[in-house]
Amino acid sequence: MAHARPRVVIIGAGFAGIHCARRLKKAQVDVTLIDRSTSHVFQPLLYQCATGLLSEGAISSPIRHLTRRHRNLDVVLGEAADIDVDAREVVVDRLDLSRFRAPYDYLVVGAGMRTAYRGNDRFARFAPGMKTLDDAHVIRRKIMTAFEMAETIDDPEEQSAWLTFAVAGGGPTGVELAGQIRELATRALEREYDSIDPSRARVLLLHGGDRVLPSFDEHLSSSAQKALDKLGVETVLGVHVTGVGDDFVETTRKSDKHKEIYPARTTLWTTGVEAVPFAATLARALGVEQDRSGRIPVTDDMSVPGHPEVFVCGDMMAYDNLPGVAEVAMQSGHHAGRVIADEVAGKANRAPFKYRDLGTAAYIARRHAVVQSGRLHMRGLPGWLAWGVIHIAFLAGARNRMGTVMNWSATLLTGSRRERAIIYGDTETARTPYGHWER
Template structure:
């Protein structure tokens, strides 16, 4: 009679691209996989700005993790946040939404927790300038954008009206550029002729960037084309600037000469900078790993933490060869980590090859029919870039229903300039717009996951 053998236990922290692709790589392996995430959904983060601007709904960019992984019979999901790792006992300590503690033993640990918004030591800015990393962030920004036009319509005087019609974005990377273009489209097309007192087309969109160009990672030619497109849309670019203060009525910036300027704007959005979540620091303390300036964990070429071959860091939170924080890097590194574990379980003793990232390019959508795409030596912009952008994002959207819904929503938005997802809610306290405060988030749902499969 054969003895029962406990399957190898693999814990994956994070249900983003890295965690999802790691779980998929282990689908047919004789292992017990537990995916731990503080949210119950997988989010297609590159399209968050389209949810924030009202083109796509939450369901089109977020799918329940349990739905995405339902055919992976060796995978279970746990709604919890990892707080610490005991590397000697090989235990992950996590906390459920209701405050309950969970301990997860592992034989292999794959970390793909991503990054969070950084305010460069000024966390007080967050109350007035939300970032955009989560679904809650996108819905908050959607409320702020559309509510601003409503408030301008009933403003007491011209100065207050102009404050509400001024939108300031901090950060000239893909998210900042995409949001800036979307707000100009909303002001100039979507809301055209909907108001009686204001002309929405007169809204100002200010984009602040510390470098000398937007989309610097795309190279100078595409950066210049993107800047030209933004200016043609009416976006005001303020390059070489540093934000020194943000409050409910605007922000103060400093230029390269040290001169400061005050800009009045009731809507300030923050898309500059990222930092690692607390679990990265906890893991670094436990393993002695090195972190870079943003808190990413420095890894070996096979993505392991030095001295701990059972722990692999993937996605945005890993630091390796200055790889960018792109969805494609997360997908490839997650799949690599899952394959290495699978090969070990299958008894392949050969040393795994170092992780190699295949650069499939970067893309940023600016406005209807205009995008920039960089793929190796290929540099595309305008309508051709937009078509390539469309294909890339359709290819990687999770689930057939998401793809079909996105196509329908894009068709309506691109053909008519209308946006179907413009609904927003106010807090029970009245969402005191005068103070510029966001609606408080409600308590997270409590969900108890089943134990790992045998």
């Protein structure tokens, strides 16, 4: 028996999924929105959660709360495990590993990317990436406990390894994280320790290219580099990270293969992403080929070639070399929603996607950010103010906005960071937290 209205299944409640759902809010369809988490995360501020500025609640919204006014939408907590293209059903794992099937007439996949170590999976244990709230909490825990360890250790070499933080990757996430660790050390923690001087913390920004923020215009890159230098971040350009362990990070210079080993107890990984495993399942089922990072090719209506009923948007789609940024995810998700809504309403031809580059921004330090929007380039204080306005505007919910503005203001005025609580995540290990470090 046919379903009364076309059923749309959306996998992933990130920027793409949420914007697709919004576009479909008034369409004559029934939407099922599936995510592995109960929260929609505002990823551009994840690094502020990791460095003690904002709580996970401030940079995320319960998906159900965000979509509570959508009358045609069901939210489901689960992981897309498989797809049955012939039956048009997604197989979903519940949290207890039991499964159910979600039938669709249209499928929209915006499941995003995860941290990739490109053949160096053993690095994962030592160098967490930063894609999820859990990642942010793990990084927060690593950073905060590194200072604590340094405080109780007498050996100067050991102590300096605990006070060395290596960030692999000089894109926006790496730059923001490196900058924030220095600001945390020099402002929030400066006077809180006795045996160590937190402002001595060494932050290494290890980058493969010849300038940081390669997606920005050259003069913005160089302005960001100056701000990083002033902040005390040590930038090393033209190197690959070729080794990470418990207490060191190894780089290899691209030009002459020179290897360097830095004693560092904390290494963070922002230098590679790959599509989540479901992308491979999907590609196989649809008979298309993923690109090098696992992205799935789409045509100009966001649908997969040969499968007009399946759309891929956001970071997971390969289309016109568009970058994996929030803006692309929002617009492509919105476009998939529009194509579906139009088709359900009886429109014959599908509108092609036109990406409108509204620009990108990266936070460097207090009073310094770079913003690039077409020909408009901003840096320093004006860039920083624009950055703040943009991020507050896009943050979901009046409450998150107010709370974030309040926290930012307090941190600006006093330098203090209050969201530094460490969560181990389960009661057993909280009772005896030791050994967690070894995980």
